[in-house]
Amino acid sequence: MPTLSVDHVHKAYGDTKAVHDVSFAAAPGRILGLLGPNGAGKTSTLRMITHITQPDSGAVRYDERPVGPWSQRRMGYLPEERGLYPDLRVKEQLVYLGQLKGLSADAATERVHHWLERFSALDWVDKKTDELSKGMQQKVQFIATLLHDPQLLIFDEPFSGLDPINSDVLRDIILELRRTDRTILFASHRMEQVEQLCDDICLMANGQVVLNGDLREVKQRFGTNTVIVRFDGSDAFIDDLESEGAVRVHARSAHRAEMRLLNETPARRVLQAALDTVDELHHFERTEPPLSEIFVEVVGEANAAQAAAA
Amino acid sequence: MHPIWIILKSEFWRRVRSKAFVLATLLAPIGIVALFALPGLLTFFAADSGDEPPVAVVDATEQLLPHLQEQSSSFTFVPANTSQEALADSVRAEVYSGYLVLPETLLQGEGMASFYRSSGGGLGTQNRIQNVVERAVRDVRLANEDVPDAVESILAASPSLEMRRITEQGDQADATLIYSAIGYMLAFVIYFAVFIYGQYVMQGVIAEKSSRVVEIVVSSVRPFELLMGKVLGIGAMGLVQMVTWGALVSGALAAAGPIFMLFMDPAAYDLAPDASQQAALEAAGITIPSLPLSLLVWTLLFFVAGYLLYASLFAAVGSAVERVQDAQSLMYPVFIPLLIPLLVIGVVIEAPNGTLSTALSFIPFFAPILMVLRSALTEVAIWQLALSWLLVMATFVGTIWMASRIYRVGIFMYGKPPSLRELLRWARYRP
Numbered sequence A: 001m002p003t004l005s006v007d008h009v010h011k012a013y014g015d016t017k018a019v020h021d022v023s024f025a026a027a028p029g030r031i032l033g034l035l036g037p038n039g040a041g042k043t044s045t046l047r048m049i050t051h052i053t054q055p056d057s058g059a060v061r062y063d064e065r066p067v068g069p070w071s072q073r074r075m076g077y078l079p080e081e082r083g084l085y086p087d088l089r090v091k092e093q094l095v096y097l098g099q100l101k102g103l104s105a106d107a108a109t110e111r112v113h114h115w116l117e118r119f120s121a122l123d124w125v126d127k128k129t130d131e132l133s134k135g136m137q138q139k140v141q142f143i144a145t146l147l148h149d150p151q152l153l154i155f156d157e158p159f160s161g162l163d164p165i166n167s168d169v170l171r172d173i174i175l176e177l178r179r180t181d182r183t184i185l186f187a188s189h190r191m192e193q194v195e196q197l198c199d200d201i202c203l204m205a206n207g208q209v210v211l212n213g214d215l216r217e218v219k220q221r222f223g224t225n226t227v228i229v230r231f232d233g234s235d236a237f238i239d240d241l242e243s244e245g246a247v248r249v250h251a252r253s254a255h256r257a258e259m260r261l262l263n264e265t266p267a268r269r270v271l272q273a274a275l276d277t278v279d280e281l282h283h284f285e286r287t288e289p290p291l292s293e294i295f296v297e298v299v300g301e302a303n304a305a306q307a308a309a310a
Numbered sequence B: 001m002h003p004i005w006i007i008l009k010s011e012f013w014r015r016v017r018s019k020a021f022v023l024a025t026l027l028a029p030i031g032i033v034a035l036f037a038l039p040g041l042l043t044f045f046a047a048d049s050g051d052e053p054p055v056a057v058v059d060a061t062e063q064l065l066p067h068l069q070e071q072s073s074s075f076t077f078v079p080a081n082t083s084q085e086a087l088a089d090s091v092r093a094e095v096y097s098g099y100l101v102l103p104e105t106l107l108q109g110e111g112m113a114s115f116y117r118s119s120g121g122g123l124g125t126q127n128r129i130q131n132v133v134e135r136a137v138r139d140v141r142l143a144n145e146d147v148p149d150a151v152e153s154i155l156a157a158s159p160s161l162e163m164r165r166i167t168e169q170g171d172q173a174d175a176t177l178i179y180s181a182i183g184y185m186l187a188f189v190i191y192f193a194v195f196i197y198g199q200y201v202m203q204g205v206i207a208e209k210s211s212r213v214v215e216i217v218v219s220s221v222r223p224f225e226l227l228m229g230k231v232l233g234i235g236a237m238g239l240v241q242m243v244t245w246g247a248l249v250s251g252a253l254a255a256a257g258p259i260f261m262l263f264m265d266p267a268a269y270d271l272a273p274d275a276s277q278q279a280a281l282e283a284a285g286i287t288i289p290s291l292p293l294s295l296l297v298w299t300l301l302f303f304v305a306g307y308l309l310y311a312s313l314f315a316a317v318g319s320a321v322e323r324v325q326d327a328q329s330l331m332y333p334v335f336i337p338l339l340i341p342l343l344v345i346g347v348v349i350e351a352p353n354g355t356l357s358t359a360l361s362f363i364p365f366f367a368p369i370l371m372v373l374r375s376a377l378t379e380v381a382i383w384q385l386a387l388s389w390l391l392v393m394a395t396f397v398g399t400i401w402m403a404s405r406i407y408r409v410g411i412f413m414y415g416k417p418p419s420l421r422e423l424l425r426w427a428r429y430r431p
Helices: A042-049 A069-073 A090-100 A105-118 A134-146 A164-179 A191-197 A215-221 A236-244 A267-277 A291-309 B003-016 B019-047 B064-071 B084-092 B104-108 B122-144 B149-156 B176-210 B213-218 B223-263 B277-283 B293-320 B324-343 B345-350 B355-360 B367-377 B382-410 B420-426
Strands: A004-013 A016-026 A031-035 A057-062 A075-078 A152-156 A183-188 A200-205 A208-214 A226-233 A247-252 A256-261 A278-287 B055-059 B077-079 B098-102 B114-117 B164-167 B170-173
Touching (some): A004 A042, A042 A152, A042 A183, A090 A105, A152 A164, A200 A291, A236 A247, A236 A267, A256 A267, B084 B098, B084 B114, B114 B122, B122 B149, B176 B213, B176 B293, B293 B367, B293 B382, B324 B367, B345 B367, B355 B367
Parallel strands (some): A031 A183, A075 A152, B055 B077
Antiparallel strands (some): A004 A057, A226 A256, A247 A256
């Protein structure tokens, strides 16, 4: 089974260390979420995986061979910054991009029709790309990524700019690709999407991997220290708990709150406080922290460590 | 299929099939002819003095004025009846374009004529007035001295020089002037073609970068292959255009002789009715330049080499910026070597086989224009052409290597356009 492995990779641009000793692996049939704030080195890492650039040291291997033109043909890449030739018609554009991936013109044409049909977009075939809406262009771009039936897929923020319906179509296709044992890399900073889709995560900050592993394991590592409440009535108890230093609130709306237990505060302490003040309690749950919290915490620590080192 | 070939084909077709390309290919020759004919036409109309006010003549000799009037078609000379002050006022009021004072002593071969005018008129007027006065004075003096007619006609005759060029078959009317014009034109065609197609390459690179599609393409092929495919594809388009133009011009020149024969009457030139086309044309004083095939072939070869050389540099500049406007300052180092040959065209036309002309035509950045110019003007040895062409191609290998190193870095650089120094530093980056 072909695996993608990034092995102690370094990359600097001039004096800027973009990627520093990064290692992780992505297995077929799984989705790896590559996370990190802006400037964490995600795009630099993806460009080395796609063989657009080469590491200064370390190696990127796919199927146990260093990546190169051969792997580019087995790989589909959807960059964060989308772009197509504005003056080419949809079909010509896609056939051209397919040919660059090594397809014959005939095979490319056939695949273009298949995928346009799948996206119910056959009537755009002869439209110029700049006549299409943003969402339509997104779909065309997505088709360009899948056209040559790649085994390794790299999506950089695939959902940005898509409406909910098309997001669903896209998510279904990504899940279908996982079922057919493709290796999928998914870079994003939208945590809820990562939680929904990914099997593994790799969190980067300041060019380094700060957290890496199976998503469920990672979450368990952070313990069930989070409480979610849904209620009607006064929410004064939340302010009380917070001012006591018993909890830290992650997310809060009129009838719902998500908070982290601090200083080994027992969960029942929150339940008690809530029952004392609210009119009705609909939901109480003790659970693992959401990925976004883990993200904030780990990245915060990494930044602090870097500031201390500097 | 090799990626370069796929890219070449795509870049070629998406341009060639456009209406703009078809129109430009068919209409540009007309435009070029108009461009070259225009200065001539303008001079022709400017020399027409039909609307110009007359020149007043203060003729103290009382003999010269009729001769002046008889001599000149471009000035209207009228006798002046007032004082010089009044004449000056009339010139200021533009009643006269000027006034000419001819002292009596002119007829003794002494003194000088004076021409008063308001500003303007240029050197052309001075020369023409001078000629007219000179001839009028000579005619009057010869008439006054009772010189025999024979002497008068000897003095009036001005033997002309006919230039003939020796060829394989014998000799024919020499057409140095026409070949200078052809060389001049070919030099400009190469200059414009290299510049315009180079701009196409630059704009293509910029469009690909600013639409961000370049990232998709270089995740499929090497940046060098993309650059090469683009340069070759646009070059193929240029070649199609140049060959079409060459065929149109050659066709027009080949048709010009027979068309002329249809309309000319051999008897008018004292020729036999079955006179050959060449004889007829020579008798009519018309030279239709024949463009030797070798000149056309070398023009195409040097166009291709010059285009490749400069297009690779234009591509490197394009990769550094996101908008065409930002490319201005980076373009000078590319543009200036292309411009220099145009500044020395005069020198080369003067002495196409001179040391300076020969030396300059071996400098790869100048060779495409200057070699074509030289071979239009004179016989250039094959080895010189071949060597110079190979030097351009060798330089191209160097520039495309350099350009592709800049290009693969430049296409991912967004934001402030770099300085030339930064651009050159990119060539040393590891991608």
